Amino acid sequence: MPDRKKKEKERPAVNLAVDLGGIPLRNPVTVASGTFGYGREYEEFVDLKRLGAVIVKGTTLEPRAGNPPPRIVETPAGMLNAIGLENPGVEAFVSEHLPYLAGRGVTIIANIAGDTVEEYAALAARLDGQPDLAGIEVNISCPNVKRGGMQFGTDPGMVREVVTAVRENTGKPLVVKLSPNVTDIVQMARVAVEAGADALSLINTLLGMAIDVEKQRPVLANVFGGLSGPAIKPVAVRMVYQVAREVDVPILGMGGIMSLGDVLEFLLAGATAVSVGTGNFVEPHLSQRLVGELESYLEARGIADVRELVGAAWGRNGR
Amino acid sequence: MPDRKKKEKERPAVNLAVDLGGIPLRNPVTVASGTFGYGREYEEFVDLKRLGAVIVKGTTLEPRAGNPPPRIVETPAGMLNAIGLENPGVEAFVSEHLPYLAGRGVTIIANIAGDTVEEYAALAARLDGQPDLAGIEVNISCPNVKRGGMQFGTDPGMVREVVTAVRENTGKPLVVKLSPNVTDIVQMARVAVEAGADALSLINTLLGMAIDVEKQRPVLANVFGGLSGPAIKPVAVRMVYQVAREVDVPILGMGGIMSLGDVLEFLLAGATAVSVGTGNFVEPHLSQRLVGELESYLEARGIADVRELVGAAWGRNGR
Amino acid sequence: MRKIVEHALIIRHREIVPTYFELEFIAPDIARQALPGQFVHLRVTRSLDPLLRRPFGIYNVEQKIGSVTVFYRVVGRGTAMLSDLHTAETVDVLGPLGNTFSIPSTMQRAVVVGGGVGIAPLVYLARVLAERKVEVMVLLGASTAGFLVGRDILKRLGVDYMVATDDGSEGLKGHVTELLERMIDRKRFDYIYACGPEPMMVKVTEIAQQNGIPGELSLEEHMACGIGACLGCAKKVRRPADGQDVYAKVCTDGPVFRIGEVVFNA
Amino acid sequence: MRKIVEHALIIRHREIVPTYFELEFIAPDIARQALPGQFVHLRVTRSLDPLLRRPFGIYNVEQKIGSVTVFYRVVGRGTAMLSDLHTAETVDVLGPLGNTFSIPSTMQRAVVVGGGVGIAPLVYLARVLAERKVEVMVLLGASTAGFLVGRDILKRLGVDYMVATDDGSEGLKGHVTELLERMIDRKRFDYIYACGPEPMMVKVTEIAQQNGIPGELSLEEHMACGIGACLGCAKKVRRPADGQDVYAKVCTDGPVFRIGEVVFNA
Ligand SMILES: Cc1cc2nc3c(=O)[nH]c(=O)nc-3n(C[C@H](O)[C@H](O)[C@H](O)COP(=O)(O)OP(=O)(O)OC[C@H]3O[C@@H](n4cnc5c(N)ncnc54)[C@H](O)[C@@H]3O)c2cc1C
Ligand SMILES: Cc1cc2nc3c(=O)[nH]c(=O)nc-3n(C[C@H](O)[C@H](O)[C@H](O)COP(=O)(O)OP(=O)(O)OC[C@H]3O[C@@H](n4cnc5c(N)ncnc54)[C@H](O)[C@@H]3O)c2cc1C
Ligand SMILES: Cc1cc2nc3c(=O)[nH]c(=O)nc-3n(C[C@H](O)[C@H](O)[C@H](O)COP(=O)(O)O)c2cc1C
Ligand SMILES: Cc1cc2nc3c(=O)[nH]c(=O)nc-3n(C[C@H](O)[C@H](O)[C@H](O)COP(=O)(O)O)c2cc1C
Ligand code: FES
């Protein structure tokens, strides 16, 4: 017993805390928007306040019914979703979900989406005054209805407009979530930072589709959907690596995280923190397990601070 | 026995032949460049002339040594490769590999790649006079060394230049192989067709990377690699679907084909023919098996012509 | 109620008839809580493909040994891989999930209508009804006699049942809904439970409404999380409060819905 | 020689010591052709993840029953899933692949040096050498006695062997290459075969060259196709013809290369 105590005392205290563009996270493991509901759904599996942050389901100004089913389909090591941003609207979020989570000591990041720049601006303004909100993630992978449905996140001009508008309407830390469906992710990242992003979140889903061979038509009622899960991890790690070397703001990395190894890949690529997304569906307690495993890993390796890992895969051997 | 004979006679003859922009294919199942060597490597597993076509390893003007190892790494339901276009150069192709395959009655499509527009043009000119060559696939997912390494395939202006130059130098049917790492694949497709493509091939690999967590550095010596295999199928099917509806030339679809169901998905999305790539590594006789399965499927469903399937997933139910 | 993830020991796994499997595993915390109509969400492999869990209705529960049984049909890759698991191996189970069939206290004579493997969750329901001494008749439908599910358990429970088969190899030749139509006046059922393919559910709804009998249906939809977080399992229902069509989550608002509430073909 | 894909019946699969497995399957066409140094390429699952085959050296062959045995260590997901396969199940095997160790007719006394699981392909080589009445000594290295591979087969064959362990739990305390250094003068070996971790191979190369003894090494590299098509398994070698460094394919130009030919750390 005394030996054991001694051992515990000697156990080096490791620092897991990181700063995500002004959002202090107690550790780098967060959960991704749209994959963790409003946190409540996972309370039986995860002690929410042990997570770095809970990023809640995407919120729009008005309630949305979402797309008709089928909304999801499994693909090799991944899934496609076309939920269509079903959500009860920002007022319900502010009056119901935010106080509930805040009461439990959870670090909360909202996720906003709009069809127009004005909607984004209004959402930012509405959330600005919420003391319980640690920050706002801006999902720009939505079709811009005013400009014929092209995604905001795929045009640098639109990225600038949206981020600028949001920035003007809130003092909250802003995490801009980039779309991976672009030729030059670094360009998008630069524009977002110039327009006021405090951090960048990447990646959102890859645009994909599946066809029902029996019915000879697209599986999803929406035809196209967003590809997530382990299948996209190599693309996500690549984009984090590319962007982290070129911008000065911290990065929230995500895309297919299922294990400690995956978390480490993103950190080494240059992410300051990570989000677990589709993995939550497969293993509801995955996020919390990863917090524990990350801590043990650092202890076992004698790494005092998780921040030592961030970007550690850059530029070795002349790379 | 007499009954059996009768049955065989009644078995409806199905048509599997398709035309890929002037290249007659005896069936829609081809094998993808870089995944089937020069055909020879697979002779013990596949009767090469039963395939729609063999698309051989990418050829450059001069021999190339390729990238240092590691060149490949497995990823969830996929793999990354950074072979670096190792090949013996166009002269060796013309003098050794082409006659060998031609002697065996194989439909042969070359695949060319260059660092400059001039190299593409020279390759096209060199291959133009080869009677044994059914067509040329132009791989534009190569870094343009003259313009700082940006890929030809990710800039519409460069796509136009390359395809125009190749077109001017050969009368062979041209299949232009698009890069999927772009914001707007339809735009690239349109440009390629305007510049003279007889058919389009998509998709090439998605740009990705993997990090060796132990060594804290990228796994691939080349840092980045191309993601292929089932993981990318949803993106590939989506791009084929998008492009096929907007251009008038036939499409060679590929990305993660492992089964008859996958072949059908691509055909239904609008591909006239398909290529089996990474799947050849997993199951060396996959391509030939798929030819047989496709034929049986058509017979069983009473579909007289495989071309009836092409694009059949479009626009049902107002989609 | 608490949802549990368990690495449950498989104690029985057999192919009853070709492609139909009975899988029993030890999951005491799930067994203790399981209500009829609920389901478990199984991970069929350690691999990342197939990635998602697969939902299966709870077919039986043995409290004494803390086991849960599911009855499933191999229809695709996931169920094929599930069928490869061996006794003495473990299966990763999440459950119990979903709502439950209600058992109104006013109910006198219930009829339970199951088509194909749809009968699976109804067997556990029939058992609970029988244990509560509710008068219950089970109508089973299948394409052919071999595929009739759950007769052994029903026999053991002493529950009355009748069968219909498409090919007439046992019982009535025809659909199980024809059986329902024939029996409904005779038996004066006052509550209907049903689970099966969509056309069957549509027909059951029609019959129930014509006869003014209330009841419940158990639905299926593709699922990712199974716990109400992904919004992937949406099904259109008519909200009783205002008659408006809204999307319900089959995993948490269901899988059991009231007859008449579900908007089919939408 | 013809390469074969077989769905081979597993007739033996046991964990010899923790994480070390011996897997024997029936593959008569492969068994008939298999030469020492060649490998088989196994698909460990029907799933799409892990996607690629895994290469394993041929450890033994029994012509009478047409079986092939591999000896492997669980080091990652693929080998872990392989270890889950049961006797009486099948495994998808592609082989025999690669070149083979050469057995020069002038050879008198060969030494075979294996480190860790690297010994696996050398056991089959030792057997063939013994059958051809070549005088052969095997030097085995491992971290600890439990992990020494293949002693039972060598004993059965009556092949001389010596061991070295890092922890001294059996034989010499130290590296197997120290054993080689000690024995090389005494035994006057005139051919060296080696397989093991890269530092061992580098050291063996050094010793061989210092002593002017020719020999061969069996290499490993990540592989996709295993048949020379993907160019994924490149390893730098010095072309004897012109002394130029070029990339060789480990799967078809190898896995066996001449000592001195391989350019390490490049
Ligand atoms: C609440 C609920 C209870 C169920 N109970 C049973 C049961 O007791 N016995 C039984 O045999 N089956 C039951 N099913 C259906 C069962 O979940 C599917 O047959 C199974 O998921 C098919 O998986 P697969 O990989 O073999 O098929 P695939 O067709 O290869 O599956 C591909 C994808 O479709 C999904 N999918 C396919 N069919 C269904 C379906 N009917 N419902 C939901 N998702 C589907 C799979 O989850 C997967 O994501 C139930 C479904 C639900 C929603
Ligand atoms: C010609 C040859 C013969 C071999 N013979 C044996 C043998 O007899 N016994 C044995 O235990 N091992 C042998 N190996 C190594 C064995 O192939 C790897 O240990 C195995 O592939 C690891 O797979 P994994 O999924 O468990 O590991 P992971 O680390 O999860 O594999 C990830 C990826 O790395 C690849 N990989 C990892 N290690 C190696 C390696 N050393 N060589 C090639 N690819 C690797 C895998 O194929 C996979 O693509 C041999 C390798 C080669 C090339
Ligand atoms: C079902 C589902 C719903 C999602 N909803 C949102 C959303 O509302 N807002 C958003 O920014 N991202 C949303 N995403 C994207 C995820 O937050 C994440 O960026 C993506 O899934 C990649 O991570 P993963 O591979 O770990 O899932 C959603 C993803 C899924 C699978
Ligand atoms: C190892 C490897 C080498 C490849 N080499 C080439 C090449 O030389 N030229 C080319 O156009 N595409 C090349 N490709 C891309 C494939 O032809 C194909 O477009 C891609 O792999 C997607 O198909 P798949 O998922 O079926 O593999 C290569 C792919 C792999 C995996
Ligand atoms: S399955 Fe995720 S909400 Fe129902």
Ligand code: FES
């Ligand atoms: S593994 Fe494909 S060439 Fe060697």
